[in-house]
Amino acid sequence: MNEEFCSNCNQSIKPKRIDGRYIIHEIEHVLHFERGILYTIRELLIRPGDNIRNFISENRSRLVKPVIFIIITSLIYTFINHFFHIEQSYIKIEDGKTLQLNAINSWVQSHYGYSNIIMGAFISFWLKIFFRKYDYNFFEILILLCFILGMEMLIFSVFAIFEGLTKYHLMQIAAVIVFIYFSWAVGQFFDKTTVASYFKAFISYILGMLTFGISIMILGILMNLITQH
Numbered sequence: 001m002n003e004e005f006c007s008n009c010n011q012s013i014k015p016k017r018i019d020g021r022y023i024i025h026e027i028e029h030v031l032h033f034e035r036g037i038l039y040t041i042r043e044l045l046i047r048p049g050d051n052i053r054n055f056i057s058e059n060r061s062r063l064v065k066p067v068i069f070i071i072i073t074s075l076i077y078t079f080i081n082h083f084f085h086i087e088q089s090y091i092k093i094e095d096g097k098t099l100q101l102n103a104i105n106s107w108v109q110s111h112y113g114y115s116n117i118i119m120g121a122f123i124s125f126w127l128k129i130f131f132r133k134y135d136y137n138f139f140e141i142l143i144l145l146c147f148i149l150g151m152e153m154l155i156f157s158v159f160a161i162f163e164g165l166t167k168y169h170l171m172q173i174a175a176v177i178v179f180i181y182f183s184w185a186v187g188q189f190f191d192k193t194t195v196a197s198y199f200k201a202f203i204s205y206i207l208g209m210l211t212f213g214i215s216i217m218i219l220g221i222l223m224n225l226i227t228q229h
Contacts, residue, residue, distance in 0.1 A: 037072065040064040044151050049188025052147050056140050066146035067117070073153040074113035080157050084164025086171070104220050112153065120145035122215070123208030130200040131190050148185050152178045179205065 040063045043051040055063050063069075080086075108115040124141040136144075159174035182205050187198035 037064050037069065040069060040147075041151070041154065044147055044185070047188070048148065048151070048185035049190075049192060052144050052185075052189055055147075056136070056143060063147070066143045066150070070116055070120075070146045070150040070153070071113040073150040073157070074116055077153040077157045077160065078110070078112055080160045080164070084160060086160050086163055102220075104216050104223075108216070116149045116153070117142075117146065119208065119212045120149055122212040123204055125211075126204035126207045127186065127201070130204050131197075134190055144186070144189055148182055151181065151185070155181065 159170045163170040183198045183202040186201035191197040
């Protein structure tokens with residue numbers, strides 16, 4: 001009997017030591033074009049609605065896990081943003097009179113992975129209202145947004161690189177493309193055959209961002225009132 005392998009599954013009982021080859025293998029696994037992040041990006045560019053719908057209802061092994069995806073893509077954007085010192089973003093709140101509000105805003109801009117998930121919750125609320133006739137719960141819609149907002153981070157990343165290299169202000173163009181992509185992807189997810197789907201997706205995005213921004217301001221004001229007493 002070989003004690004190095006499990007008698008039931010025939011897998012090694014003791015894992016191999018972590019070395020340089022192991023790290024390279026893990027990176028290749030994440031970036032692999034089949035079932036990896038590159039494959040996920042390609043599928044979300046070509047058929048976002050169909051692929052996310054399939055992930056939710058049928059096969060969850062084809063795409064990268066949504067929370068991991070949005071965190072990785074947000075880290076990519078954060079790294080590029082800091083490298084080129086680009087302080088513009090799709091949500092920016094400034095108020096020199098409220099230190100707490102500035103602190104919250106700084107946290108949002110420094111933690112896009114988490115703040116995107118939080119903002120996704122606000123957008124999910126509005127999508128659930130506008131698309132209430134569809135049998136998707138709040139958390140399934142949040143998964144949809146993890147993929148879409150992750151793609152938005154990549155779009156911003158590409159434009160941030162070009163802005164950093166050329167010094168032209170391109171992030172406004174990126175914001176327009178992001179709005180278009182969001183409306184198209186969400187509309188395709190719910191009902192690609194009707195114009196109303198794309199319009200409701202666009203309105204949900206606007207309302208979600210507004211309520212997210214208002215919530216940040218309210219939180220900043222409350223924190224300011226608490227610290228003054």
